[in-house]
Amino acid sequence: MKKNTVGAAIDAAIEKDALIEACQKVVQIESLTGEEQEVALFVAEQMRAQQFDKVEIDRNGNVIGTVFGDGSGPSVMVNGHIDHVPVGAMQNAFSGELVDASRWGEEGTAIFGRGSCDMKCNVIAAVHAVGALKRAGLKPGGNVIVVADIEEETDSPNGVKSVIQGGLRADFGISVESTKGQVYLGHRGKLEFEVKFIGRTSHASEPSNGINSIYLSTGFIDQLQGYAEGLAHDDLLGPATVTITGMHSWPDNGTAVVPDLVTMRVDRRYVRGESPAGCQSEIEGILRSTNPNGERAEWTVELINHYPLMYTPEDSPVARAAIIAAEDVDGSKPAISAWRFGVNGTFMNEGGIPTIGLGPGDEKWAHTPEEHIGTRDITEATRKIARAVLAVTKGGEL
Numbered sequence: 001m002k003k004n005t006v007g008a009a010i011d012a013a014i015e016k017d018a019l020i021e022a023c024q025k026v027v028q029i030e031s032l033t034g035e036e037q038e039v040a041l042f043v044a045e046q047m048r049a050q051q052f053d054k055v056e057i058d059r060n061g062n063v064i065g066t067v068f069g070d071g072s073g074p075s076v077m078v079n080g081h082i083d084h085v086p087v088g089a090m091q092n093a094f095s096g097e098l099v100d101a102s103r104w105g106e107e108g109t110a111i112f113g114r115g116s117c118d119m120k121c122n123v124i125a126a127v128h129a130v131g132a133l134k135r136a137g138l139k140p141g142g143n144v145i146v147v148a149d150i151e152e153e154t155d156s157p158n159g160v161k162s163v164i165q166g167g168l169r170a171d172f173g174i175s176v177e178s179t180k181g182q183v184y185l186g187h188r189g190k191l192e193f194e195v196k197f198i199g200r201t202s203h204a205s206e207p208s209n210g211i212n213s214i215y216l217s218t219g220f221i222d223q224l225q226g227y228a229e230g231l232a233h234d235d236l237l238g239p240a241t242v243t244i245t246g247m248h249s250w251p252d253n254g255t256a257v258v259p260d261l262v263t264m265r266v267d268r269r270y271v272r273g274e275s276p277a278g279c280q281s282e283i284e285g286i287l288r289s290t291n292p293n294g295e296r297a298e299w300t301v302e303l304i305n306h307y308p309l310m311y312t313p314e315d316s317p318v319a320r321a322a323i324i325a326a327e328d329v330d331g332s333k334p335a336i337s338a339w340r341f342g343v344n345g346t347f348m349n350e351g352g353i354p355t356i357g358l359g360p361g362d363e364k365w366a367h368t369p370e371e372h373i374g375t376r377d378i379t380e381a382t383r384k385i386a387r388a389v390l391a392v393t394k395g396g397e398l
Contacts, residue, residue: 046128050134076393196300287299
């Protein structure tokens, strides 16, 4: 088929009404992290309805659907997660209703609800995109593996990371986290440090007999803010940042005791040219300079979580395929950008699977009381994902 014929065949095979209905239904299924069983069954059912060749739910609860290629080209793994964050103050969080998107300054209709753009509708879009290739009779060159994984919101290793460690592989990867239908090449890395300040208890009526761990921490807090102002900026990935995300002192049971321990969580986002070890060394330098006695025994720092930096060059075959796909739908080259938050595609990259982002929705609505996703955004991204999958498995052409 010629390029325009291939695109027309894909578009004709996308069942838009069924796609939007499935997106509404998936939003109506509550799936907090660790409670994804019901939505996993729904996604597996959607894969079977879309004529996937193989569908399974692994022991961790990840849904893995495969469409077999003809063996003439590379394989691709398409990933999205099926858990969502708590609703907080969000009202009617699981309505999945169609609403007028003008309330957000957008055109057309949108699906409202927790997990809509982050990111269960994105997963359904990917499933229907791959299904459209089947219905259009467009066999991919290599296998297409769709992984709908669990526990992403808590950075759990039980999702796609466990799938890769279990031996499942692909030549290229596509994350369908929200990109507004544009092509994203990665994101900053995230480091979380646990910093402890160690003092000595005393009766609160005699504070000079103790060492107040809260006071030990104040100099570090002041210097950390100045350190944040001088961090690097990456032209693609954005600024390196640092912030304190939690702080607690002990004892804190209401008794008259000077606390001898403060535990603090520090979030450090790093960019290209930086390393986790270098970032930790910088944090330790601030701690040494603000420790009144210059003794490391009064503080400790430990790396407790690392979400690796993700970056795939624009000239990678999978990035080129996504650009071709988006351009075929929009008639112009897509914006090339990066996420501000982290996505599980980073573990695909880390596992040797060059991965890019292409998905519906705007990431700015994730985790907010106004979370929604435009219906046109869903259908347009489905068209793009189908083209990108076909293009990358066919050597870069539609």
